[in-house]
Amino acid sequence: MGEWEGPSPTPQTFAAILPKWWKVAKLWFYGDDKLLARGYLIAAVVLSLLYTWLLVTISYAQRNFSTAMSEKRVAEFYQAVWMFVLIIAIAAPLFAFVNFVEGRLALAWRIFLVKKMVRGYFANRAFFTLNQYGVVVDNPDQRICDDIASFVASSVMLATEVLRKIMSCVAFAGVLWSISPSLVVYLFLYAGAGTWFTTWVFGKPLMSLNFRLLQKEGDLRFSLVRVRENNESIAFYKGEGREKSIVSDRFDKVVFTKISKINWAAGLGLWSNVYSYSTILVPSLFTAPLYFAGMIEFGVISQASYAFGRIEAALGAIVANFQEISGLAAQTERLAVMMDVLEDIEREGDANAAGRQGQHIVHLESQSPVVLQLEGLTFSTPGDKQYICDNQDVTLLQGEKLLIVGPTGCGKSSLLRAISGLWSRGKGTIRTPDVSSMFFLPQKPYMPLGTLRDQLLFPTSAWGSGHDEANLSDAKLLALLRTVRLPGLADRVGGLDVEMDWSQVLSLGEQQRVAFLRLLLHRASLAFLDEATSALDINTEAALYEALNVAVGSYVSVGHRPQLVKYHTHVLEFVGNGSWLKYPASEFDARSQYGKGGAG
Numbered sequence: 001m002g003e004w005e006g007p008s009p010t011p012q013t014f015a016a017i018l019p020k021w022w023k024v025a026k027l028w029f030y031g032d033d034k035l036l037a038r039g040y041l042i043a044a045v046v047l048s049l050l051y052t053w054l055l056v057t058i059s060y061a062q063r064n065f066s067t068a069m070s071e072k073r074v075a076e077f078y079q080a081v082w083m084f085v086l087i088i089a090i091a092a093p094l095f096a097f098v099n100f101v102e103g104r105l106a107l108a109w110r111i112f113l114v115k116k117m118v119r120g121y122f123a124n125r126a127f128f129t130l131n132q133y134g135v136v137v138d139n140p141d142q143r144i145c146d147d148i149a150s151f152v153a154s155s156v157m158l159a160t161e162v163l164r165k166i167m168s169c170v171a172f173a174g175v176l177w178s179i180s181p182s183l184v185v186y187l188f189l190y191a192g193a194g195t196w197f198t199t200w201v202f203g204k205p206l207m208s209l210n211f212r213l214l215q216k217e218g219d220l221r222f223s224l225v226r227v228r229e230n231n232e233s234i235a236f237y238k239g240e241g242r243e244k245s246i247v248s249d250r251f252d253k254v255v256f257t258k259i260s261k262i263n264w265a266a267g268l269g270l271w272s273n274v275y276s277y278s279t280i281l282v283p284s285l286f287t288a289p290l291y292f293a294g295m296i297e298f299g300v301i302s303q304a305s306y307a308f309g310r311i312e313a314a315l316g317a318i319v320a321n322f323q324e325i326s327g328l329a330a331q332t333e334r335l336a337v338m339m340d341v342l343e344d345i346e347r348e349g350d351a352n353a354a355g356r357q358g359q360h361i362v363h364l365e366s367q368s369p370v371v372l373q374l375e376g377l378t379f380s381t382p383g384d385k386q387y388i389c390d391n392q393d394v395t396l397l398q399g400e401k402l403l404i405v406g407p408t409g410c411g412k413s414s415l416l417r418a419i420s421g422l423w424s425r426g427k428g429t430i431r432t433p434d435v436s437s438m439f440f441l442p443q444k445p446y447m448p449l450g451t452l453r454d455q456l457l458f459p460t461s462a463w464g465s466g467h468d469e470a471n472l473s474d475a476k477l478l479a480l481l482r483t484v485r486l487p488g489l490a491d492r493v494g495g496l497d498v499e500m501d502w503s504q505v506l507s508l509g510e511q512q513r514v515a516f517l518r519l520l521l522h523r524a525s526l527a528f529l530d531e532a533t534s535a536l537d538i539n540t541e542a543a544l545y546e547a548l549n550v551a552v553g554s555y556v557s558v559g560h561r562p563q564l565v566k567y568h569t570h571v572l573e574f575v576g577n578g579s580w581l582k583y584p585a586s587e588f589d590a591r592s593q594y595g596k597g598g599a600g
């Protein structure tokens with residue numbers, strides 16, 4: 001996967017982001033966990049109310065304290081001190097509890113979103129088709145791991161912050177109004193102008209810089225993961241110089257984006273300091289004349305300053321939290337885009353399940369004695385760049401074994417992709433047995449994370465490490481290892497339950513034999529093998545096909561080696577222009593253009 005400069009959408013305005021934020025946020029509040037979500041929400045609102053009430057009480061306590069001191073009223077002074085002690089006794093556990101509830105709320109929300117996203121990512125094989133929908137969803141892993149966590153943390157932080165700010169604004173506006181109404185009017189005008197200016201100047205650049213930064217960080221991490229996954233090939237090629245320059249190049253892009261962000265953040269910091277400091281003297285300027293005229297007590301000045309500060313903080317919340325807000329906007333955009341695409345894929349999956357016609361290949365169940373039937377099949381590579389087959393038919397009966405041949409790049413693997421449903425765009429009908437009765441061995445063997453047993457049982461894991469469940473005793477697995485000519489593997493690595501990086505530890509031929517074992521274990525009625533024995537010697541290949549003949553009724557192989565022909569009853573040969581020919585395997589030598597071209 002290269003650079004993600006393509007049509008990856010970037011956020012435009014806050015107005016456009018808000019509905020997207022709500023679309024992602026409401027999933028939790030209206031979803032299966034809605035009771036939990038709403039419970040947390042109510043708890044957060046109640047706690048915020050208590051929090052604000054405490055702040056107002058503190059402001060009155062402070063006022064009484066200052067007035068008692070300035071007027072030397074000893075009894076009132078100690079009363080105010082006790083009031084403070086009482087407030088602290090309530091505030092200390094309350095503030096801790098607020099943090100606790102907010103932390104749990106963020107975690108519960110994150111769990112919900114990650115589970116939902118992971119479900120969508122693995123449903124209908126979305127992890128494979130994610131980028132076939134015209135929108136680039138770069139680094140889905142980062143979106144699931146990091147973006148959700150940041151989205152939830154920022155949303156909780158900002159939502160509770162906004163809630164508290166609104167409440168304290170309402171509460172202190174009353175206090176301040178009773179002291180000086182003009183001060184309240186001034187504050188609202190000042191904050192309105194400040195917020196408008198901030199959003200106008202800093203909104204778009206900071207939002208898109210945050211978006212780009214997330215993208216570049218994801219690209220950097222992906223380049224390092226690729227090195228880890230392909231370390232041996234890179235080491236053989238001595239490709240470290242090239243890989244290092246790719247990693248450095250991607251890091252440079254992170255740094256470059258980060259520098260732009262820091263520059264803009266510095267501008268924002270300067271502006272928000274000017275914005276907040278320029279009002280420091282304002283409350284005193286308004287209240288001092290009243291005090292000098294004897295119209296208010298001394299403590300009222302400090303209360304007015306305190307209330308002014310609170311309202312100013314509330315009204316200036318957007319300015320003060322603009323960095324966080326623009327970060328949240330970028331995370332929202334990334335999550336909303338991925339969710340939209342996952343929803344499209346889900347809808348498409350449902351439509352396919354319902355047997356949709358038109359631009360999609362229709363999949364139906366085959367009836368005995370037919371195991372596989374392709375009728376009027378027409379499809380191209382994604383993006384319609386290259387025709388793979390044009391209105392072609394073929395039928396495979398029970399017991400028949402088909403070898404697909406043709407020049408490299410003609411579309412043999414693509415045909416298996418279409419049959420398995422990985423590529424669905426096209427025309428025609430494909431009849432196969434039920435999905436659970438088919439098994440595909442892809443060209444590149446895949447070794448999942450886990451033990452040797454996990455490698456053998458893949459893609460099933462439900463059997464776990466039980467010893468006799470479903471007749472999968474260790475003895476049976478060891479016998480199958482002998483069948484695929486890996487008799488000493490379990491002993492060599494230290495047993496079936498040893499965990500290793502199997503794609504590194506096993507040779508390609510060993511990985512192909514492990515994959516073959518999975519096929520034998522699965523007992524499919526129709527198997528597909530895409531160059532599944534290309535790394536094996538001829539004797540091992542013969543032994544595996546012999547075992548396959550016993551275990552599986554019909555199979556379809558893709559391969560280049562002419563010696564494969566004898567394990568099949570028929571050959572399907574790609575003959576160019578999106579056409580193919582099916583004929584008995586015994587006629588291969590006489591009929592095959594491809595074979596004469598020097599296959600193998």
Ligand SMILES: Nc1ncnc2c1ncn2[C@@H]1O[C@H](COP(=O)(O)OP(=O)(O)OP(=O)(O)O)[C@@H](O)[C@H]1O
Pocket residue numbers: 381382385386406407408409410411412413414415
């Ligand atoms: N995801 C994809 N997007 C666009 N083109 C693709 C994609 N996958 C494969 N192709 C193209 O489709 C054509 C057929 O590829 P395919 O892998 O089916 O060939 P093949 O006959 O199996 O080749 P080989 O014998 O080398 O394995 C190739 O030209 C390939 O580049």
